[in-house]
């Protein structure tokens with residue numbers, strides 16, 4: 799399982815302090831999570847009382863990918879709040895301004911904290927979908 803990240807690199811203008819900010823991006827484990835969730839959901843939707851035809855699976859899968867996308871919003875908001883709402887960062891060592899030095903993509907075998915939070919939010923959204931579903935029966 800390989801997770802991908804976009805990493806923003808920041809450097810201090812006064813000292814040599816650097817900082818990397820990880821953002822989760824769509825990677826294979828997420829596609830699997832969405833696929834499994836879509837599989838579980840179609841198991842219910844393909845039966846009574848919905849009786850969706852088999853090709854609706856693609857729509858359900860697309861819906862799950864959309865849920866993943868939605869799960870990322872709170873994380874982005876959280877980043878904005880902790881980052882002071884701007885691109886400007888303060889150096890934790892000297893308090894100087896940190897400037898953005900570029901962004902690159904990296905991979906990791908081990909999930910980071912953002913991945914756990916994102917998958918947790920994704921699960922919570924799925925629970926909400928299931929609860930909504932059962933209230934319609």
Ligand SMILES: [Zn+2]
Nearest residue numbers: 810813889892
């Ligand atoms: Zn500094």
